[in-house]
Amino acid sequence: MLTEELVPNRRLAKIYPRANLITFQNYHQPKASKKSANKNLKNFKELIGEFGEHTSIHGLGKPLAANISVVQRLFWTIGFLCALGMMIFVIQILAARYNRQQFKTVVNATNYPIYRIFFPEVHICNQNRLNWARFPSAKENYLRREHHNTHLDRLFTEVVALYDTFTFGRFDVFQNLSGQALHELNYVNFTSVAKFMSWRCDELFTNCVWRHTPMNCCDIFIMRRSTYGFCMSFNSLEMTEEQLRQKFDDKWPWRAARSGPGTGLKVRVLINEQLHSPYSTKQKGVMFMLMEPGVWWGYPNRVDVTGQVQVRINAQLSFYDDATRHISSRIRECVFDTERNSIDFRTLLNHVYMFENCQAECRQEYTMRFCNCSVDIFFPPSQYPPCKLSDMPCLVRHNII
Template sequence: MRRRMRILWSLALACAFSVLIYVSYLLGERYHNKPFQTIVAHSHASIDHIAFPVVIICNKNRLNWSRLPEIKKLYKVTPDKEKLFEKILTAYDGLSFQQFNVFDSLIGQDLEGMNIYNFTEIAAEMSWKCNEILANCIWQSRSRDCCQLFRPRRLPLGHCLAFNELEQRKGTGTGLNTGILLRLLLREEDHAPGNLNPKGFLLTVVEASVWFGFPIDIVPHIRTNVAVTAVYHYFDETTLSLPSSLRRCVMDYEVDSEHFQTLEGQKYMLENCLAECQQRYLLRYCNCTVDLFYPPSNYSACRATDLPCLAAHNHLLQNFEQSGEHPYVHRDHSGLLCDCLHNCKSLTLVTDMRKSVQSPWIPSNSTREMGMWLNVYFKKPSMLVYKTNLLYTWFPLAASVSYVWVVPLSV
């Protein structure tokens, strides 16, 4: 009888240890795989913790054509070069990344004589000044000088005007008319006559330190109200011991990471990585970059003779492409494959746009100027905060293993 009990006890003990070893293996495997979990860390965090968004305004007609005679005189454009000079500037009037087809008309042209002109510099000199297209600026219910609020800014849309990029003012209120309110002046009589594209403005709302975003179309005769909602997401300290390839995000100081790629002089942000990727594709295809779009760098700037090359490769610069998407997304041509990760502390600004019809023109002094009102504001006083952490760190793992071992032994 005792012998039988010993055998049964030995079998039970062997089974218990087998289960123990198996569960310990599962826990170890789970720890080794570094699983993450994302939770809502705060459902009503105050927007007082973040700055008001950077508001960037671009005229679809990039250049003030009324300055053309002055530019011709300044750059000593001879009569035999005038026609081609104006043709190139007309293309620059509608230029943005993904729209290099504006240079199609230059294919086959003799452009060697145009290389003496710095068209980036000329486009900057002909770009709109704040007092030419902005009026009646109101910030937080107080009337302000537009030129004290907005600064010139490069963008993959050309030269634009940016509010709150350096100052990073806080928004103190929420709701209609509590943010930035202003009137946009179209000045259609000063547009390039050869640019027949639709008129209007492009609005970009981004976080400070983000070089570019995806623009919102502002059309004439319309009042546009843009309500902004913020969502913040961060990876906590438990994840920072892992490489960025496992974490799938990059910290600003991880300059040695294989995924760290950003514009010269700019901090790491997903959008800045994508902009740098754009530049590198321009260098790959045409051995130059359109410095009009990006911060100053050591890359070679495109000259007049490079513009047909940009036009010829425009179809390859239309879309960003994700690794492994070919079986699921049909494309006629390959896109920009950029190995860019999110920054580990990221702010997403979600825009909700409302439009209403207004008077087609607003009198100003003795002239008629087609104007449109733009209002950008925080929609609500709170924001969602998401946190990503490791599901298993060393101490919880040790506690789990101890529990697994102690319970069977106590039995």
């Protein structure tokens, strides 16, 4: 009797047959005949041709047509691919333009009635904004008696002379005051001094005419602050009484009845060189700004002493369509007056949102950030503390900013 140990390979042979005992049966499918292959190709061509005849893709039917030569098919294929590439290129351009959210200005109406548009505010300044004939009274009213005929008297005179042509962004004119005891005159409100010495309407204007009607200049011009100090304004909404008048008078601010010469404002401005500051070397003349009522400032225009200027104004209103509200303010680069929670919203206190009002508020925020005060002669009353004389060196250091 044989044991498992003597013939170990017999059991293994039953489970794992040797390799040379393994046979493989190959199953060979019969090759398709040439006739069958030609038939399938013909069916495919017919299918492609039928698709080309009924496809709605413009231009694709030509290269897929059944009865054309190889050269024609190649020509139409190249043309179709070129057209497809051009279409993809144009789509990319349009997609990029849409993503940039570009705005376009269109003419909404060319026959809008002129009488519905506010006549602009006319802001007029003498380039030498102080009447130096009132300087002795100003020193008597604002400089303490014990400081008369002292070095503080000379400092007071020098500062007031600088206010004669002082404008925002020209703080460098106070550079020569560095090193002096400026804090000793912090009690002087130089904005009040400048207002006291500013030109009155009867000193600055004569021969005022509005819409062919002679007017009293002091009835139609008021004094107000601006980026150039205290000047006179026509058709302004800056004063409280003018704002109240707008609520009860639907004809205020004034409007012109029609366009053309003589339908607006005519005024003669007096220079009064003999009453200018003896320390001023600036060229004599007049500066005026035109802006929409409720706007704080505009870009200045200057006129020489003997100049006669006729200003023609284009009556134009620009506005954004409400459809632009869904675009962020950073893309459209403006905000609506109702978007007061926007991080881009800036405007002067008690003023509607306008570009110029926003910029004026930003100027105040910059002086607050670097010098912790606001040069109040250039802005309407606000919540910011006014700059004192001792703050001027700080403004000089940051003038370029």
